[in-house]
Amino acid sequence: MTKRILFTGGGSAGHVSVNVALIPRFKEEGWTISYIGSHNGIEKDMIKKQFPNVPYHGISSGKLRRYFSMKNFTDPLRVLTGVMQAFRVIKKENPDVIFSKGGFVSVPVMFAAKMAKVPVAIHESDVTPGLANKLAVPFATKIYTTFKETLQHMPADRSTCAGAIIRKDLFLGKRVKGEELTGLQPSKPILLIMGGSLGANAVNKIVRDSLDELLENFSVIHLCGKGNLSPDAPEGYVQYEFVTDELPHILAMTDLVVSRAGSNSIFEFLALKKPMLLIPLPRESSRGDQILNAKSFVQQGFALTLDEKDLTQESFVTTIRQLRDQHWTMVEKMEKAPPSYTIDQMVDEISGLAK
Structure with missing residues (x-):
């Protein structure tokens, strides 16, 4: 039976590049792949250009601001709308596991994944977790970090320092x-x-x-x-x-x-x-x-x-x-630096979470 994975993440290239590195390996393994991103974010262009055959689903998402803006009062409605849209996509695509690289658009997907009871892996790139991943942590089955220092901000029983996931073509x-x-x-x-x-x-x-x-x-x-x-x-x-x-x-x-x-x-x-x-x-x-x-x-x-x-x-x-x-x-x-997980190791990790 074909396994299914859904990727999410966007808002900046950094919230997409790990997904771009992992998708080809999952394709080689025969997985059915889909992607949830924003309607007009950089992730849409990157995924559609590099993986035109991967279904891309745009959803509504707000921006998590640390400053005053009138949009702070309306964005919760956008997030709520995004949760319902993501839930419908998840029910349609029926993924066995979801991988999130973070960014604002991933927040509704995490809520929806919990509602749909789909296991979720998230990856945090920075020393301290971004606001989107902070909100996602309670819904994550497994959390991977790039810096070992980040583990002190994460639940010990669900967190592993995997390092950075580097795309093979750079070598x-x-x-x-x-x-x-x-x-x-x-x-x-x-x-x-x-x-x-x-x-x-x-x-x-x-x-x-x-x-x-x-x-x-x-x-x-x-x-x-x-x-x-x-x-x-x-x-x-x-x-x-x-x-x-x-x-x-x-x-x-x-x-x-x-x-x-x-x-x-x-x-x-x-x-x-x-x-x-x-x-x-x-x-x-x-x-x-x-x-x-x-x-x-x-x-x-x-x-x-x-x-x-x-x-x-x-x-x-x-x-x-x-x-x-x-x-x-x-x-x-x-x-002498500790090696990061290879793409194959990361694929094995995520595959092991599949329902």
């Missing part, structure tokens, strides 16, 4: 292919800068202000986010709005990384043994989760960190030089 990159794509040669160390989308301006600006000094010692690959390309591209500096299939090859040629401190990204760099300078989103722009993520990696010797409020041309260039000098020490510590 298949070829340095030579990266050099062909970028036109850069290994005469200097390669510095990859992930400006990203959220809060990219501060990182992008400091990179471009510092280019003259950076290019003395590095070749620079800059992922600057949509609409953020600069008309000036001196020799040794290659910029992209974003990359997809090219990323494994670019990472293969990379020596050092500058990035925000989103959990999925930094664990990918750890898995690939790439020392990193982390510039976490400030508390004014987030709940502070990236600050804690960065602190954990610094304490373990995998990274250096620089607060955005302290970001100047001098501090940026100086810290990158320090990162270069500590490169091999960091790599040695990364090699």
Whole structure:
């Protein structure tokens, strides 16, 4: 008899990427797969593009705000509507297990799963659980965390530190292919800068202000986010709005990384043994989760960190030089890091929860 799994999670790429990594393996195992997300969130585009044959069900969801907004009074109604919509989807798809990566849209699904008596596994990426996963924990059959520190916030009898779930294609990159794509040669160390989308301006600006000094010692690959390309591209500096299939090859040629401190990204760099300078989103722009993520990696010797409020041309260039000098020490510590669950291990774990 064919087993069925329903995935949920959305609102940001980080709440979808683990699902994207797991879905192909479940397909290989012959599972019937479906997905619940929001009507217009990033998860809809990602799932429909990569898995056009996976049924996608959009539901209503509110936003869990930590600040005053009139929408705080109407969003509970949206969540309630989402619960009923999710319940109908669950009854229709009849999953044996549900896997949730979090995000606002997952909250109605968790309530509905409890009503339908379907076992649920959730995965929390950050050191401290997000509000959506805090609400989901009472309804979860099993909770997996990325950081071991997160276990202190979770019920001990249902929680396991699985680490990050890294998609297999990241390990298949070829340095030579990266050099062909970028036109850069290994005469200097390669510095990859992930400006990203959220809060990219501060990182992008400091990179471009510092280019003259950076290019003395590095070749620079800059992922600057949509609409953020600069008309000036001196020799040794290659910029992209974003990359997809090219990323494994670019990472293969990379020596050092500058990035925000989103959990999925930094664990990918750890898995690939790439020392990193982390510039976490400030508390004014987030709940502070990236600050804690960065602190954990610094304490373990995998990274250096620089607060955005302290970001100047001098501090940026100086810290990158320090990162270069500590490169091999960091790599040695990364090699001793506890391994994360493989995709196969995670699939086995989730399969074991199926009703």
